[in-house]
Amino acid sequence: MDVDKLLESAREMLPFAYAPYSGYRVGAALLTTEGKIFKGVNVENASLGLTMCAERVALYAAIAAGYRSFSLLALVAEGESRPLPCGACRQVLGEFSRGLRVAVAGEKGESKIFTLKELLPHPFVLQGKK
Numbered sequence: 001m002d003v004d005k006l007l008e009s010a011r012e013m014l015p016f017a018y019a020p021y022s023g024y025r026v027g028a029a030l031l032t033t034e035g036k037i038f039k040g041v042n043v044e045n046a047s048l049g050l051t052m053c054a055e056r057v058a059l060y061a062a063i064a065a066g067y068r069s070f071s072l073l074a075l076v077a078e079g080e081s082r083p084l085p086c087g088a089c090r091q092v093l094g095e096f097s098r099g100l101r102v103a104v105a106g107e108k109g110e111s112k113i114f115t116l117k118e119l120l121p122h123p124f125v126l127q128g129k130k
């Protein structure tokens, strides 16, 4: 799967984001190692701390469908800036795929690709596991 195609899938999700509080819409598309795509948007709440990021919505949909292994995450935000996954999302993504690549882009302009290892070099790991 082409990185630009996955970014386009994430971009197509922007209208579905629920972001009345921040006004910052985010769309995510997550590619499984089997080639299936799961999508997500940020879902905000009046109790701000209950907000869920787009990438975790996509990841949790994939997990609930039985997938556990992912190769590429595409993340697009409205506006110019490129969204980087927050620390909580990095930790949650790392639970499943340490080898994940993360492509980020604004609505226009160049994308950038990171590895999850770069973004989260030292994840929390429960002692005795993994």
Ligand code: THU
Pocket (backbone or CB within 6 Å): 019, 022, 024, 026, 041, 042, 043, 044, 051, 052, 053, 054, 055, 083, 084, 085, 086, 089
């Ligand atoms: N947000 C995401 O959806 N993903 C990220 O990686 C960073 C932040 C959302 C959460 C909230 O709805 C809005 O962006 C502003 O923080």
